[in-house]
Amino acid sequence: KRVIVTGASTGIGEQIAYHLARMGAHLVVTARTEAKLKKVISECLKLGAASAHFIPGTMEDLVFAEQVVTKAGKLMGGLDMLILNHIAPVNLRFFNGDVASIRKVMDINFFSYITMTSAALPMLKVTNGSIVVVSSIAGKLITPLIADYSAAKFALDGFYSSLQKELQLMNVNISITLCILGFINTDSAVKSLSGIVENITPSPKEECAVEIIKGGALRQKVIAYPSSIYISMWNPIRTIQEYFILLTYNIDNITRNQQFS
Numbered sequence: 444k445r446v447i448v449t450g451a452s453t454g455i456g457e458q459i460a461y462h463l464a465r466m467g468a469h470l471v472v473t474a475r476t477e478a479k480l481k482k483v484i485s486e487c488l489k490l491g492a493a494s495a496h497f498i499p500g501t502m503e504d505l506v507f508a509e510q511v512v513t514k515a516g517k518l519m520g521g522l523d524m525l526i527l528n529h530i531a532p533v534n535l536r537f538f539n540g541d542v543a544s545i546r547k548v549m550d551i552n553f554f555s556y557i558t559m560t561s562a563a564l565p566m567l568k569v570t571n572g573s574i575v576v577v578s579s580i581a582g583k584l585i586t587p588l589i590a591d592y593s594a595a596k597f598a599l600d601g602f603y604s605s606l607q608k609e610l611q612l613m614n615v616n617i618s619i620t621l622c623i624l625g626f627i628n629t630d631s632a633v634k635s636l637s638g639i640v641e642n643i644t645p646s647p648k649e650e651c652a653v654e655i656i657k658g659g660a661l662r663q664k665v666i667a668y669p670s671s672i673y674i675s676m677w678n679p680i681r682t683i684q685e686y687f688i689l690l691t692y693n694i695d696n697i698t699r700n701q702q703f704s
C-alpha cells in the first residue's frame with residue numbers, strides 16, 4: 444500500500460511509519476524537521492518499507508499541505524491511505540485573548556487536514572482508499588487549558604463525520620477513520636502534562652500506532668485507544684438524532700442535483 448503519514452518525525456506518527464514499514468508499505472512522511480525525517484526514513488527502509496521518502500515543511504503553509512499530496516502521489520504512483528496526524532506544539536494555558544495564535548493552530552491542526560484531504564480525494568477514489576484522522580478524547584469532551592487544541596479536534600469530528608455521510612450518500616468507496624485517543628506516552632505529551640495532570644498513566648505509543656493502522660485497514664468509522672475511553676465518547680442521543688435527521692432529507696433529489704468533486 445502507498446501511504447502518506449504526517450507528523451511522522453516523532454511520537455505516534457513516527458511509530459505509525461515504523462509499523463507500516465514492517466508491513467512493506469510505500470511511504471511518504473512529512474513534518475518540519477528534516478534531520479529527524481531522514482532518520483525515520485532510513486529506519487523505515489531497514490524495517491522493510493518498499494520505498495520511503497520525506498517531504499519537509501510546515502503545515503501552517505496550506506500550499507505546502509497541498510503539494511505534499513501531489514508530490515507523494517507522483518513519487519508513489521498513486522495513493523491508498525492518507526494518515527493525518529500532525530499537530531502544532533501544545534501550550535497548556537488559559538485563553539489569553541490571542542486570536543492570532545488560535546488561527547495558527549486551526550491552520551495547522553484543521554485547515555491543513557482539509558487541504559490535504561481535498562487534494563487526495565481524486566487519487567483515493569481510484570484506489571478505493573482510506574483517510575485516517577488522528578483526534579483525541581479532547582475532541583469529544585472538554586477540559587480546561589487547551590481551548591485551541593480542543594476547538595480544532597471538535598472541528599475535525601464535525602467535518603469528517605459529515606464528509607463520511609456524504610461519501611456514503613454518493614456511493615464513493617473511500618473510508619474515513621476517526622481515531623479518538625486518550626493520553627499517550629509521547630515525549631511532548633508527557634512533558635507538557637507534567638505537573639498539570641496527575642494520576643493518569645499514559646498508554647504506549649507503539650500499541651497506539653498499531654490500533655490506528657488497524658482501524659484504517661479495517662475501514663472502521665471510529666476507533667478509540669485505549670479502549671477504556673470508549674465510554675466517554677458514547678453518545679446514543681447524537682447517534683439516534685443523526686439517524687432521524689438523515690431520514691428527513693430527500694436523498695434522491697440531493698444525489699440527482701449534486702456532484703461530488
Ligand SMILES: NC(=O)C1=CN([C@@H]2O[C@H](COP(=O)(O)OP(=O)(O)OC[C@H]3O[C@@H](n4cnc5c(N)ncnc54)[C@H](OP(=O)(O)O)[C@@H]3O)[C@@H](O)[C@H]2O)C=CC1
Nearest residue numbers: 450452454455474475476501502529579626627629631632
Ligand atoms: N500524545 C497524546 O497524549 C495524544 C495525542 N493525540 C493525537 O495524536 C497525534 C500525534 O500526537 P503526538 O505523537 O503526541 O505528537 P508529537 O508532538 O509527538 O508530534 C507532532 C508531530 O507533528 C509535527 N509538527 C509540529 N508542528 C508542525 C507544523 N507546523 N507543520 C508540520 N508538522 C508539524 C512534529 O514534527 P516537527 O516538529 O518536526 O514539525 C511531529 O512530527 C496528534 O494528532 C494528537 O492530537 C491525541 C490524544 C492524546
Ligand SMILES: CC(C)CCC[C@@H](C)[C@H]1CC[C@H]2[C@@H]3C(=O)C=C4C[C@@H](O)CC[C@]4(C)[C@H]3CC[C@]12C
Nearest residue numbers: 533579580581586589625626631632635640675
Ligand atoms: C477521559 C479520561 C479517562 C482521561 C482524560 C485525560 C485528559 C486529561 C487527556 C486525554 C487527552 C489529552 C490531550 C491530548 O489529546 C493531546 C495532547 C497533546 C500533547 O502534545 C499535549 C497534551 C495534550 C493536550 C493532552 C492533554 C490531556 C488530555 C486532554
